[in-house]
Amino acid sequence: AAGVIQSPRHLIKEKRETATLKCYPIPRHDTVYWYQQGPGQDPQFLISFYEKMQSDKGSIPDRFSAQQFSDYHSELNMSSLELGDSALYFCASSSRQGANEQYFGPGTRLTVT
Amino acid sequence: AQTVTQSQPEMSVQEAETVTLSCTYDTSENNYYLFWYKQPPSRQMILVIRQEAYKQQNATENRFSVNFQKAAKSFSLKISDSQLGDTAMYFCAFLEYNFNKFYFGSGTKLNVKP
Numbered sequence A: 001a002a003g004v005i006q007s008p009r010h011l012i013k014e015k016r017e018t019a020t021l022k023c024y025p026i027p028r029h030d031t032v033y034w035y036q037q038g039p040g041q042d043p044q045f046l047i048s049f050y051e052k053m054q055s056d057k058g059s060i061p062d063r064f065s066a067q068q069f070s071d072y073h074s075e076l077n078m079s080s081l082e083l084g085d086s087a088l089y090f091c092a093s094s095s096r097q098g099a100n101e102q103y104f105g106p107g108t109r110l111t112v113t
Numbered sequence B: 001a002q003t004v005t006q007s008q009p010e011m012s013v014q015e016a017e018t019v020t021l022s023c024t025y026d027t028s029e030n031n032y033y034l035f036w037y038k039q040p041p042s043r044q045m046i047l048v049i050r051q052e053a054y055k056q057q058n059a060t061e062n063r064f065s066v067n068f069q070k071a072a073k074s075f076s077l078k079i080s081d082s083q084l085g086d087t088a089m090y091f092c093a094f095l096e097y098n099f100n101k102f103y104f105g106s107g108t109k110l111n112v113k114p
Helices: none
Strands: A003-005 A010-013 A019-026 A031-037 A044-050 A053-057 A063-068 A076-077 A087-095 A099-106 A108-112 B004-006 B010-012 B019-021 B025-026 B034-041 B046-052 B064-069 B074-079 B090-095 B102-104 B108-113
Touching: A003 A087, A010 A019, A010 A076, A019 A108, A031 A076, A044 A063, A044 A076, A063 B064, A076 A087, A099 B034, A099 B046, B004 B090, B004 B102, B010 B019, B025 B074, B034 B064, B034 B074, B046 B064, B046 B074, B074 B090
Parallel strands: A010 A108, B010 B108
Antiparallel strands: A003 A019, A019 A076, A031 A044, A031 A087, A044 A053, A063 A076, A087 A099, A087 A108, B004 B025, B019 B074, B034 B046, B034 B090, B064 B074, B090 B102, B090 B108
């Protein structure tokens, strides 16, 4: 069965650089969530989209922005990267028509040096 | 805002035995969804089991079952016949009925010993 795809899987950037993380939800899923998980921490909600519109916003820094496109894939743009941005970034998708489907992607491991 | 609490930072269990992981949550909503996710060392988030709040029957998935007490806002996970591959971090999660946001507990690190 198709799963949530995230790219890249690993990314190394330097401070003050920009990074773009991509998420491709499971086909026919209309909702995408982004989470940040620091070392030894639980996932922290960043932002979510439903039908290409932002549906909720969590502790997402102003340096980050995200959007969901017409094909439902989503991109998380991170600018002026800081060392503290090093984390695992998860994308999850779900379908509001089917409560039984919420799945996470494998994550993108971002390392800022 | 909803909160999810996992009071057991770490637990150990012998292989083939049964272990129960605790989770409590706080919400004013009547309809919502609850999940247990497993995060092995690979850090992949794997769905273990899910429960719809409007269903009284406890969810079961093979060796995994939950004890859902809606009035007490409790959602514990029971793992029967524990296997070495069950060693992982387990997160309890709450999903709002409007699907806007997941809330996660702080996790319980489970170590299955041979």
